[in-house]
Structure formats: C-alpha cells, structure tokens
Amino acid sequence: MTPGQSSSLRMPSFLHGDYSSVHQKTRKEGLRCGGQYREDGSFPAPRQMSEMPPGEVLVVHEGVDFQRERPAWRLYMVSNVKRGMWEALDWPNTFEVDDLYEAFCRETAWGALYFAIGRTAPMSAERVALRLQSVLRFWEPLQSVRYLFSSPNATLTLDELMGASCDWAMDAWCPVAAPVRARLETAAERMGRATREESLEAMLRQMPRVLTFARGLKHQNVVADPSFQRQRLSTLDPSAFERVSGACTSELLGQVYAWDRLLGKQ
CATH class of the missing domain: 1.10.8 (Helicase, Ruva Protein; domain 3)
Structure with missing residues (x-):
C-alpha cells in the first residue's frame, strides 16, 4: 500500500443506489465531466466519496445485476458516465477523450479496477500493462470488499475476480503456477516492455x-x-x-x- 493510501475502498457516491438512481446520477456526472473538459481539457473529481465497509459487495458486471430495485454499489455503471460525457461533448471522434478519461480514472482504485476488468478497447500490450499496474497499486483497498462478477449468487475475493476476468493475460504472459497477484505483476511487467x-x-x-x-x-x-x-x-x-x-x-x-x-x- 502506498503511503497515505487508505486500507478501505472509497467509491464515488454516484455509483450507489438502485439502478434507476445510479443511471441518473452517472449520466449527470458524465455531463459534468464533458462540460469541464470542453472548458479547460480536464475532468472534475467526484463531488462526494463514500467509504465501503469491509466485506461489502460491489457489482462489477451488468450481467449479474438482477435485483435492480435494490440499493447497491454498481461499478459497471462507469460506462454510463462515459456515455454522458460523449453526450455533453457531441463530438464524432471521442477516442482521445476516452484515453484521457481512462488515464484520469486509473489514478483511483475504482477507476483502475473498472478498466482492468472491463476489456475496454484498446487492448494492446501497452494499455493492458498500465491497467494492471494501476490495480496492483490499489490492491489493499480493493481487497477489502467482495465482488459480483460471473454469478449473482457468488461473491468473489479480489484474487478470484482478477483470476476470472484477467486469466487470459496471465495465461499469455505468465503461464506458471503462482498466486494471482504475483502472476499479474509479472504479466504487467512483461507487457509493459514487450517487443x-x-x-x-x-x-x-x-x-x-x-x-x-x-x-x-x-x-x-x-x-x-x-x-x-x-x-x-x-x-x-x-x-x-x-x-x-x-x-x-x-x-x-x-x-x-x-x-x-x-x-x-x-
């Protein structure tokens, strides 16, 4: 854990609530991000952050979010922030803005995780290395909660989540028997300098x-x-x-x- 980093996971409040409210809040956040980017080329930090209690569940994949009327932390709805941002900018080519927003988000635990497990293009060796390195920097706070990813009935640890979502990267870049974190570290290092x-x-x-x-x-x-x-x-x-x-x-x-x-x- 880096100096000054909390051992608890802090999340933007716009990602919490029932599905309808999170959808509204994330669109509003996207419009706010797009508006500031149009003005000065930067993105605003979330207005309000909340600390997740240890063991609380974070929904990271839309496919397992069946109880939409239930208040929950919905990380996958970062995608709706991006849609709101595109709406605000109304530009035909958003690739550069997407790259800058990702870089901005990777400086946070929640953003690092979203981009590491989401398989968002581009999926080059260089880009995936940056995503994995970001997750590894925030490993301790991300380890404090549980995740819904592949089944609505099975909560996963961070190791299990990364094993399920990034197994392809470990198999391709670190095909050895070792703990998940160690394999991700090796994979990220190799991808980052790959010829x-x-x-x-x-x-x-x-x-x-x-x-x-x-x-x-x-x-x-x-x-x-x-x-x-x-x-x-x-x-x-x-x-x-x-x-x-x-x-x-x-x-x-x-x-x-x-x-x-x-x-x-x-």
Missing part, C-alpha cells in the same frame, strides 16, 4: 484458448495451424499488430474470424 516478437509469442500461446471459442469456422484446420497463425500475425501492419498485441482472447478471436473469411475468398 514485437515477445507479443507474437504471447499471442501464439493464447491461440489454443481462442479457438475453443470459435464457432462456424469453414477452414478450422488451416487457422488452427500454428505455422499459419505465426505467418499471419507476423505480417500484420503496425497498427493492426498493436491492436492485438495484448493477446486478449476476444481481440484474437476477431482476427481468427477475419482469416477464415479471407480464406473463403481465395
């Missing part, structure tokens, strides 16, 4: 997992061939390679489908 060749090897390690999610491939035997995968990944242009360099399962799955379609046209 193109190191990213390529990480992606190839991830390909067997990726193919378990592929459905309806017409050229399964070809795209499953490691030599074919290596050749196609090696010849991606710098921008396309950067996009998949983190070895995220969903990004690589999109690449597999693109290869399969291309083979069908040959």
Whole structure:
C-alpha cells in the first residue's frame, strides 16, 4: 500500500443506489465531466466519496445485476458516465477523450479496477500493462470488499475476480503456477516492455484458448495451424499488430474470424 493510501475502498457516491438512481446520477456526472473538459481539457473529481465497509459487495458486471430495485454499489455503471460525457461533448471522434478519461480514472482504485476488468478497447500490450499496474497499486483497498462478477449468487475475493476476468493475460504472459497477484505483476511487467516478437509469442500461446471459442469456422484446420497463425500475425501492419498485441482472447478471436473469411475468398 502506498503511503497515505487508505486500507478501505472509497467509491464515488454516484455509483450507489438502485439502478434507476445510479443511471441518473452517472449520466449527470458524465455531463459534468464533458462540460469541464470542453472548458479547460480536464475532468472534475467526484463531488462526494463514500467509504465501503469491509466485506461489502460491489457489482462489477451488468450481467449479474438482477435485483435492480435494490440499493447497491454498481461499478459497471462507469460506462454510463462515459456515455454522458460523449453526450455533453457531441463530438464524432471521442477516442482521445476516452484515453484521457481512462488515464484520469486509473489514478483511483475504482477507476483502475473498472478498466482492468472491463476489456475496454484498446487492448494492446501497452494499455493492458498500465491497467494492471494501476490495480496492483490499489490492491489493499480493493481487497477489502467482495465482488459480483460471473454469478449473482457468488461473491468473489479480489484474487478470484482478477483470476476470472484477467486469466487470459496471465495465461499469455505468465503461464506458471503462482498466486494471482504475483502472476499479474509479472504479466504487467512483461507487457509493459514487450517487443514485437515477445507479443507474437504471447499471442501464439493464447491461440489454443481462442479457438475453443470459435464457432462456424469453414477452414478450422488451416487457422488452427500454428505455422499459419505465426505467418499471419507476423505480417500484420503496425497498427493492426498493436491492436492485438495484448493477446486478449476476444481481440484474437476477431482476427481468427477475419482469416477464415479471407480464406473463403481465395
């Protein structure tokens, strides 16, 4: 824990309440953020923060939020802050603003966690490394609460949450048996300094997992061939390679489908 950092998790009050009230409060916060960014290029800190008691539950995935009338902490609704911000700015290209807002949020425990587990594009090795490093800085306060992520009936510890949401990163960048935190530290360090060749090897390690999610491939035997995968990944242009360099399962799955379609046209 860094000096001066609380051992308790502090959350913006706009993320607490029943679903309807959180939806309204997060949109309002997004409009406020967009308004300030339009004025001076910065984002305002949340007006009110609240400390979560140890063991309290934080809902981090919309798919398990079935009791919407129940007051709860709803981290996944940060996405609605972003929508409110886009509404306020009304710009056709929000990529730069998104990047700046993410960097702003990663300086907080709640923001670091949101971006680490949310698989928000871009998923490059460089960006994912920054996200994991941010979570690791806030590990102790994030460890003080429990999480709803993959099942509405199972609360997870931070280790379990990161294991469930970032298993792909650990498998690709630290494929060893070790505690979750240690594997994340190694993965983040390796991703942060990865060369193109190191990213390529990480992606190839991830390909067997990726193919378990592929459905309806017409050229399964070809795209499953490691030599074919290596050749196609090696010849991606710098921008396309950067996009998949983190070895995220969903990004690589999109690449597999693109290869399969291309083979069908040959």
